[in-house]
Amino acid sequence: MTKEKIREIVLRALGQIAPEADLAQFKPNLRIRDQVDLDSMDMLNFIIALHKELKVEIPEADYPKLLTLDDCTEYLASRQELLAK
Amino acid sequence: MTKMTYREAVRAALRKALRSDPLVFLMGEDVGGYGGAFAVSHGLLEEFGPERVRDTPLSESTFVGAGIGAALGGMRPIVEIMTVNFSLLALDQIVNNAATLRHMSGGQFNVPLVVRMATGGGRQLAAQHSHSFEGWYAHIPGIKVLTPATVPDAYGMLLTALGEPDPVFIFEHATLYALEGELDEEAAGMNITRAAVRRQGRDVTLITYGGSLGKTLEAARDLAEADIEAEVIDLRALRPLDTPTILESVAKTHHAVVVDEGWRTGSFAAEICAQLMEKAFDELDAPVMRVCSEEVPMPYAKHLEDAALPQVKNIVAAAKQTVS
Amino acid sequence: MSTPSISERLPVDREHALFLLREMLRIRRFEEKAAELYSLQKIRGFLHLYIGEEATGVGSMQAFAQDDAIVATYREHGHALARGIPARVLMAEMFGKATGCSHGHGGSMHFFDRSRRFYGGYAIVGGGLPIAVGLALADKLRDRQSVTACYFGDGAVAEGEFHESLNLAALWKLPVVFLCENNLYAMGTALARHQSQTDISAKGESYGIASSAVDGMDVLAVETATRQAVEFVRRGNGPFLLELRTYRFRAHSMSDPDLYRTKQEIEEWKKRDPLLLFQAELRQGKLLTDSDTPRIEAEVSAEIDEAVRSAEAGPWEPVERLLDDVQGPAAP
C-alpha cells in the first residue's frame, strides 16, 4: 500500500472524528491536536478507525509517534504487516 | 432431504396417503387418464387403479357432493377441483353441506374431506380462468383454508389435513407447481395453521400467503437497499388466521402492508386490516396498506394482466408510502 | 335416431357448394396458422382447434339468419368465422390487440360480436347453456322470430347445467337449438367413460325435447338437418336437440399431450376428413372443376396472411383504459 494511500486514509479518519475540520488546509508537519480540537475520546476513536481501516495494532506506547500527519504516515508505512499486504 | 418441485411434493403426499390408508381415494376432473390438468396425479392411476383414482364427469357440484357423502360414509376422500374458477359451480355443496353438516347435525356428523384446487392468475388465461377466491372460502365457518407457498408445506399440509375431522380446502397457486425446494419426507406432522416469519425486519411488516410470497420476499430485498428492513410473514393458513403472530410483528414495526391477489374490495387483506385496526390500533404509526388485484375481470393481453396483478414494484411503493 | 328422421339431403347448386367448400377451407387454414403462431409464442394462453369439425360449424351456421343469436364455447374459431366475423379481427384478438373482437380482453376462448349477435365463447364447460336459454326467452317474450343457436360439446352434457337448461327450455318451449358437437372426447376423457348413455340425442326424450343426430363430417347432411331443426323451432314447437357426430383431429388444446387415444383411431377418422369427403362428392357431381380448388386455396391463403399482418400491426389497448370497460357510463 503506497504512502499516498495511507495519508489519504489518515485524513479520512480525521474527517470522521472532526467533520468541521478543513482537511484541505491541514499542515502535514504541524501537531494534529494543534490544528483540530480532539479530546482523549476523539484520539481513541481516531486510533480505532486507523486500526479498522489498515488492520494494524497501535500500542498506546506508540501514540507519541503519531503527533503529525507526516509522523502518522511514516509510522503506519513502517509497520511490517502493512508491507506484507 | 430431497430436491423436488412443488408438483412432485403434492404427488408424493398423495402417493403416501393412498399407500398408507385404504380409506383414502382421489377423485376429480382428469386426475386419472389425463394425469391431472397440472400433471400432479401423473402415474397414480397406473399404480392405484380406477377405483382409487377416479376420473369424474365435468359435474363439479355432483362430484364434490359425492366426496362429502363418501366422507360421511367413513371414507377419506381427496377431491381435486381442477381450478378455483370451476369450484364456483360447487359452492352450494361446499357452503351448505361440507361446512354446515357438523353444526346442523348437532355434532353427530363430521365431514373429514380434503379438497385441493389450483388458484391464481398470471398465465394469460383471461377472466374466467384466473381467479383468486381463497379469501371467499376463508369467510366460511366450519372449514379450514390452507395456502401452501413452499415445497415442505405442499407436502406436509396435505398429509396433516388428512388427519383433520372437518373439511380442509388447500389452494395451490398455479404458478408454484414448478417451484423447486428441499423436502424431508420423514418429517413429523406439522402445525398447519401457525404463520411463519420468512424474513426478520424492524421497519415494516409485509403480510402475505401462497403465490404472492415470492414477490413479497423480492420486494423485501429491494426495500433493504433503501435501508428499510421489512419483516415478511407467510400466513400459511387463512382460516383459522394466526393473528397473534401478526400483532407481535406490527407492535415491533408500527407499519404494515398486506399483499393479496384477490380483488381489493372485500378481499382477505381487508379482514387483516380490520383485525389490525381492532387489536393493534395503538401500535399503528400509519394506516395499513393493501396491495391487491385491480378490480377488473382479468384481461388476456400480457401487459394488461401484469398491470392488474400485484407486482413487486407495487409492494415496494406501498411499503415506502406507509413508512415515510 | 329419434324423430323427425332426416330422410334425404337437400339438393345443392354449384355456387352454394363452392361457398361451403370455401368456408370449410377458411377455417382449416385459419386453425393451422393459429397452431403455427402459438408455437412461435405469438398466441398465448389456451388455444382449442376446430380442425376436423369444420363441417358441423359451416353446415349448421347456414340455417341461422342474421338476427338469430349464437352462443359458442372456447372451441369457437370455426363458429365465429362461419358467422361472418372477419379473420383479421379474430387473429387480432388472439394477439391480444385492441383491434381484436374483444379488445384483447378475451383471447381465443372469448370472442364477442354485437353486430352479428355472437354472444361469445364460454370457457366454463356448460357455462353458455343458461345464457342461450335466457336469450331465447327474451326473443320469445318479444315475439321475435329469432332462434338461438347453442353450441356445446359432449363434455358439457355431464354438467348439471345441461340438465337444468334442457329442462327449462323444454318447460317454457323456448326457441333454442341445442347443437351438441359430439367429438367423442371431454378433454382427456372418452365419451363412454363420462356418459352412462352415450347416444346424446336420445337424452332429449327425457325432457320431451325433439332431437336427432347427424353425421357431423357430411356438411350437406349437417346443413339439411340444422335447417329442418331451425324450421321446427321457428314454428314455435319449443327447443330441438341436434347431435352432430364429429371428431377433432388435433389434441384438446395446445397443452394436451393427447395420451388418451391412439394414432390409428385418429388416422381412421381422417379418412372421413369433411373437406376430402365434400370435394370428392362435388367432383363426382361435376360441380367442382380442377381449377376451382387451387383458386380457392390461393384466395384463402391471401385472406389468412392479410389477417396475420393486420393482427401484427394492430395497436395494444392502453393500460390507462384498464378499468374503463368494467362498468357502463354512470346512470344519468
Added chain:
Amino acid sequence: MAQFVMPQLGADMTAGKLLAWRKKVGDPVKRGDIIADVETDKADIEVEVFSAGVIEKFLVQPGEKVPVGTPLAIIRQEGAAETTESPKELTGPASPAPATPLAVPLPPTAPLGTPRLHISPAAKKLAAHYGLDPASITGTGPGGRITLQDVERAEQAKTVQPEIEGQPDRQARMRHAIALAMARSKREIPHYYLSTTIEMTRSLAWIAQANLKRSVEERLVYGVLLLKAVALALRETSELNSKWSDGKVIPNADVHVGVAISLRGGGLVAPALHHADRLSVDELMKNFRDLVQRARAGSLRSSELSDPTITVTSLGEQGVEAVFGVIYPPQVALVGFGKIVERPWSSEGQIVSRPVVTATLSADHRVSDGHRGALFLAAIDRRLQEPDTL
C-alpha cells in the same frame, strides 16, 4: 432460409428437451411433417414443422434442454416463392408502469369544526408517555400527520431548550438554554469550592497494563477511572448525590454520573451514565463511548439528559489545571478534574517527579458543608490509589 424453433407446446411451457430428430440433414420436409420429439413437463410430444424445404443444419443436439423460441434447425427453402420470413419476434411493449401505484393514496382529512388533531395512534400514546401536548408538535407525516419520529424529535427538543421559542438555529437555542440554567444556578445555589491534588502513578500504570490486554476497540481512557472513583466515593458522602427541589433535599438512591461533553462546533450537554457505581470499568467505558457518540450525533434519550444525580467535568485536555464549575440544578455537587502534569512530589523524604491531577468540588452549601466535601475528595483520592478496586 427459415428457422425451426423450439415451439410453445402448452400454456405453462417455458423450455423443452429435444429427445430426437425424426429427419436427417438434407432430408426434404413439407408443412405438417413430424420433424422431432420434444419432452415437456407433461409428456413427450411429436413436433410438426410449418415450412417446406430441405434441412440445412441442426443447431441443437438431442438431450439438450432449451427455452421456447430457441432456433433448433435451419431449413433451406427450395425455389418456392420466398415465404415471408418467419414473423419477426413480436415483443409486447415493456409493460408501462401503471399510472398510479396500486396502493390507494391516503384520503385528505377535511377538518371539521374545531381543527381535529391529525396524529397516529402510536404517536399519541408516546406523546402521553413523555407528557407532551400533541397540539404543540408539528407533523411531518403524509397530510401533516404527527408520527412517532415527530414526537421523538419534540421530546429531544424539549430538554435541550426548555423555554425557548422562535430561536432560529440550534446553536443559538442551546446557548440560550445553558445561559438560563447557569444564571439560575448562580442565583439560587450558595456554592462553596474545595480542591486537592491526587497522585496518579498507580492509576496510570494500571490503565497502561489493562490496555495491553485489551483490543483497540476495548481500550480504556484514564477518565473512566476518575468517573468510577467519583461514583464509589459518593457512597461515603451520599448527600452530595441528592437533589434540591422546592426547598428540600431529596436523596437519590441511584448514582447517575452526568458527564460534561462538549459538542463539536460549540455547545455542551451533560448526559448521565446510569448506575456508574455498579458498572465494571469496561462497562462504564463502553457506555461512556456510546454516550459521547450519541451526544455528538444529537440522538440522546431524554432520560439521559434529565436525570444525572451529580456531574463531572474534565477540562484537562484543554490544558487547564483546575476547574471550578457551576452546579447543574437540581444537582447539589459538581466535580472537576484538570490536566495531569508532572510535579515534584515528596515520597519517604525524597523529592521525586510524579504525575498529578487537581480535583475540585463545587457544592451546594444548603445541602453539605466543606467538611463533608473534603471527606468526599479524600475518598476519591483513596480510590484512585487502589485502581484495581474500581
